Amino acid sequence: MITANQPADDEIDPFLQTYNPNDLRIASEFLSNWLPFLSKGLCHHCTQLISDRVRSIHPVAEFGTEQRHEEGEIQVSNEYISNQENNDTDDTNSLGSWKDGANGASEQIEVNLRTERVQSPERVKSPKPRMSWADMAQEEMEADEEEEASGKLGNSNSQMEGTSEVKSDRKLELSRDQRERIRFTNVTRKKDYICLERVNGKIVNILDGLELHCDVFSTKEQNRIVNFVYDLQEKGKNGKLKDRTFSAPQKWMRGKGRVTIQFGCCYNYATDKYGNPPGILQNELVDPIPPLFKVIIKRLIKWHVLPPTCVPDSCIVNIYDEGDCIPPHIDNHDFLRPFCTVSFLSECKIVFGTNLKIEGPGDFSGAFDIPLPVGSVLVLNGNGADVAKHCVPAVPTKRISITFRKMDELKWPAGFIPEPDLQGIEPLVYESDKPKGGSNPYKPNRPSNRSSMRRDDINDGPRGHSQPRFYGQTRPQGPSSANRRRTRLEN
Known part of the structure; x- marks a missing residue:
C-alpha cells in the first residue's frame, strides 16, 4: 500500500536506498546540526543546494519508520533485524553508544515495533542530538561485541540451568549498563x-x-x-x-x-x-x-x-x-x-x-x-x-x-x-x-622520596649500575603490595 507520505521509488536516490531508515535519520540530524558550519562562506545558491540535499535524506527515514509501525514488523533482511536489536536492547554502551545522543528514541521505536502501532511517528522523533561520526561508526562494532558477550552469558547459563531458553531470558533481563559492567569488571x-x-x-x-x-x-x-x-x-x-x-x-x-x-x-x-x-x-x-x-x-x-x-x-x-x-x-x-x-x-x-x-x-x-x-x-x-x-x-x-x-x-x-x-x-x-x-582517583602520581624495596636488594658495592633485581612477574595484583616491608635507602 502506498501512503501519502511515501516517496516514489524513482524519487529516492539509489545511494540512500542502501542504508536503513535509522541510519538515514541519524545522518540527517547530524548534518542539520552542522549545516551552518558547512555552508559558511558559500553563496546563497550553494547554501540552498546543500540544505535541500540534507533535507532530502530525512523523508526517506521518516517513511521507513512509519511503514514499519503500520505493518507491525520489520520487512528487511535478517542482518538489519540483528543490528536493530543489538543497537537498542543488546548494546553495552561500552563503546559509547550513539543511542545516548538520540535520547533513547531508537529504544522507543524498538519497543513499539514488538507490541503495537504507535499513534504518530512524531512521538519517537529525536530532538536533533549532537552526534559525531565516531558515534555512528561504532554501531557495527557494538553489535559484534554484544553478539559475543551474549553468547558467553548464554553458555554460562546453559551450563547452570541445562536449557537453551535461559539464554534469551537472561539476555533480556540484563540492562546494557549491567552488560557493560560485566565486560568492564572482567578486564x-x-x-x-x-x-x-x-x-x-x-x-x-x-x-x-x-x-x-x-x-x-x-x-x-x-x-x-x-x-x-x-x-x-x-x-x-x-x-x-x-x-x-x-x-x-x-x-x-x-x-x-x-x-x-x-x-x-x-x-x-x-x-x-x-x-x-x-x-x-x-x-x-x-x-x-x-x-x-x-x-x-x-x-x-x-x-x-x-x-x-x-x-x-x-x-x-x-x-x-x-x-x-x-x-x-x-x-x-x-x-x-x-x-x-x-x-x-x-x-x-x-x-x-x-x-x-x-x-x-x-x-x-x-x-x-x-x-x-x-x-x-x-x-x-x-x-x-x-x-x-x-x-x-x-x-x-x-x-x-x-x-x-x-x-x-x-x-x-x-x-x-x-x-x-x-x-x-x-x-x-x-x-x-x-x-x-x-579524594580524586585521577590525581597525578608524584614521585616519592622513599624507595619501596627489600633490604637484601641493597648493593653495598661501588656506585654505578648493578645487576637488576626484579620480582612479581607472576605476582597477583592485590593489597599485598601495601604490606611489603619498606625501608629507607641509606646513601
Missing part, C-alpha cells in the same frame, strides 16, 4: 611490575608506572580493527592518504622498514634529511584520527585504562611483518604521559632496561621483558616511560600495534584543532569505584 589489570636497577647511585624500580590491561577488546572487535587497518594500508598504497600519513620504506635489512600510519600529527623518529630534529613536525600535515580509532580512545578512557586528563589526540599504527622490530628508545617528550600501545594479531614481548643491548639485527636484550597478549593494552607512565628504555625485538609473525598519545599543546602542529568528539570523555563509575573521603 584483568597488572600494575605491580618491579625491576630494580641502580640509577644515578640510587636503587630505582625502573618499571614503576607500567600497567598491562588484558581483555579490553573482544575477538570480534579485534578482527574489525585489524581489517580496518589493512583497509588503511591499501588506501595508503593507492595514494588516498596524505603523504606523511602513510609510510612504507623499503626493507634494506632485517627489522628495518615496517609500515607506519600516523594520525593527528607527523612524528620524526630521528633527524631527517632537512635537519628537523626528532619530535612532532610543525609544518607537516597528516590525516585526522579515523572514527573507529576515536571509538577505541573512548573505550580506553571509559574503562579506566587511560585517565580522562590525558585523552589521546594522535596515534601511530605499526604494521609488522615477520622479523620487524623497534630499536631501544624513550618516547619523545613532545608527547605527554601516560601513553599506551594496543596489540593485535599475535603476541610479542617488549623489553625494558636502562641499558638495553643490541645483540644483532632485531635482537635486543635487557633487564626485563613483558609479553603483550593479543587485545591487550600496555600503559607507559612514570619510570616505565622516562627512566627505562624499551624495545620490541624481531616479531616471530605478523603483528599490528596502535600507539595512542596526547601531544603537548606547545608542540601542536600548525593548524591543529582538537577533535570535538574527544572532549569531555568521562570514565565509568560504579559504587565500588567511588573514592572514600572525596
